[in-house]
């Protein structure tokens with residue numbers, strides 16, 4: 001943990017406020033196309049839909065929701081969705097997008113490591129996808145909050161960048177320079193955004209946190225969640241880091257010396273039916 005995690009949070013929030021201001025607002029943005037979204041485009045990928053299963057009628061909490069496209073996509077699949085993000089700019093834009101899409105979806109501004117108690121015990125699913133835990137200094141607090149938000153029998157669904165892929169800085173030549181886990185804050189200078197190379201955005205500082213798969217699963221277990229499935233995926237529909245070649249079948253892979261390393265992991269973990277209010 002950083003000695004002053006609130007400073008990390010303020011620095012990261014400045015980056016995400018800036019991204020939330022610009023994402024989906026320029027023609028250079030190849031990822032967040034608001035017009036096609038409003039026309040009905042589904043933004044969720046097959047992997048998270050498969051791991052979540054049928055969400056119709058379920059109370060779903062989407063953590064790290066950004067400006068709400070995925071939260072609203074869960075709502076279009078029939079979930080009663082609530083989105084959470086620590087960026088006030090993202091939450092304001094998410095509310096505006098929900099109104100434009102005609103969807104009655106709640107958005108809450110909060111740090112995912114310190115979720116409001118009003119969210120406790122209300123959800124069948126807690127979901128986080130694509131670029132979540134690398135922003136989290138306190139993995140145990142994040143898992144405790146997710147577990148507390150669930151009803152007994154409810155499940156956490158995580159689809160995120162695999163920590164092995166996060167160690168990689170470049171493919172040609174192959175360079176891996178990030179720690180595989182440990183949680184130590186990595187202070188970085190961020191230029192541009194994954195939403196498109198030409199999206200106009202200033203350079204920001206950011207703190208990221210490397211968590212190994214073992215640390216992630218152990219934190220989930222420590223919060224009382226019971227692992228149902230853990231997947232490691234070498235061929236994926238979306239490359240959140242923009243480093244990977246796209247193969248002829250349309251999928252992205254991480255090639256290393258004639259084999260492929262995992263790009264994403266998926267995790268589903270359940271709150272046992274007998275959980276008491278104190279999490280025991």
Ligand SMILES: C[S@@+](CC[C@H](N)C(=O)[O-])C[C@H]1O[C@@H](n2cnc3c(N)ncnc32)[C@H](O)[C@@H]1O
Nearest residue numbers: 016064066085086087110111112129130131135
């Ligand atoms: C890579 S984006 C997630 C992208 C999302 N799946 C999408 O495609 O729109 C990461 C999100 O995490 C949010 N975030 C970062 N740290 C957070 C924190 N401590 N609490 C809540 N949200 C946080 C950012 O504001 C940003 O919206």
